[in-house]
Amino acid sequence: MSTYEAAGVDIAAGERAVELMKSKVARSRRPEVVDDASGFAGLFDVSFLLKYERPILATSTDGVGTKVMIAQQYGKHDTIGIDLVGMVLDDLVVCGAEPLFMTDYIACGKVVPERIAEIVGGVAEGCRLAGAALVGGETAEHPGAMGPGEYDLAGAGTGVVEAAAMLGPSRVREGDVVLGLASSGVHSNGYSLVRHVLREAKLSLDAVLPELGRPLGEELLEPTRIYSRDCLELARSVEVHAFAHITGGGLCGNLARSLPPTLDALLDRSSWTPPPIFPVLAEIGKIPQDSMDRTFNLGVGMAAIVTPEAADPALRLLAARGLDAWVLGEVVAGSGEARYR
DSSP: OOOTTTTTOOHHHHHHHHHHHHHHHHTTOOTTEEOOTTOSSOEEOOGGGGGOSSEEEEEEEEEOTTHHHHHHHHTOOSSHHHHHHHHHHHHHGGGTOEEEEEEEEEEESSOOHHHHHHHHHHHHHHHHHHTOEEEEEEEEEOBTTBOTTOEEEEEEEEEEEEGGGOOSGGGOOTTOEEEEEEOSSSTTSOHHHHHHHHHHHTOOTTOBOTTTSSBHHHHHTOOOOOOHHHHHHHHHHSOEEEEEEOOTTHHHHHHGGGSOTTEEEEEOGGGOOOOTHHHHHHHHHTOOHHHHHHHOOTTEEEEEEEOGGGHHHHHHHHHHTTOOEEEEEEEEESSSOEEEO
16 A cells, blocks of 8 residues: 555654744744744734835845755754855845845755754744744655755745845945955855865864864854844944855855946955865865865955945944954955955
8 A cells, every 4th residue: 555654755753843843943033923823824014114115125045055965964953054044144134134034945855853853943043143033934855856864955035125225236435445254164155165175085074173173074064154133233333335245156256246347346365364174175175276265255254345434333343243354355446346456
């Protein structure tokens, strides 16, 4: 006799996973969340938008790429959801939008309730850090398509910004100052290259390299820093013209997206020292500098473009919030590129 369970789908395990994650999801709740007894949709009261003159909704969707394979190999699943939130909601804040809510999607070969609850718990914690609500999600079991220990996750988020307060290239002016906001490490980009380096060097995730002082797996699974609240407070406090979320494509590639076609960002590579994981990867993998630049954030997870007068107050504000930041460069006449001196 053929049944869904015989095909590899465990409905009871899925239901248990939902029960285990409920308390974790509740920690990300915002006052605007509306309960839906059916659970088919996440509901969010947007009556507060009436106070906006012209509210603009912003939306973003993303995943965490092959970093999930490091989590699976190392057996640590409680922070990969934070990475997902960083990739999704910190894209929203680039235009000045406040993240409101997020949904997630997990596909796996086999539902292990405790593991799913750990993953979703990470998403909920990331949403809490970003000030957003996790209003719903889906877990899908794909036996045959994925191995029992394999999973992937993605998410989508929504935010809002007043039209007149939107940030971006049109605000950037010659003479503006570029600030670098420190990353927590590799974040969630470049892991295909990371895994290639580890595979070629036959390095175990349990290896403790002297430069890192902890197992390689712990270093590579350091969760993505969530910048949303810091960036929003910065935009409220000083004159910010643009942000750039430094993800795939590296610092110069992403910063160029926040520049108008007549201006360049001239950056000083000597203004910061990349975290040890980056020179370690470069040395072990013999990765050339241009490839490092295009692949990794190299210690800069977000960039802010501010007026010259705002630079010092901005650095003081970020320092008070516990976020390392520095003057990374300046905006000069050019052709829409970010480049090093």
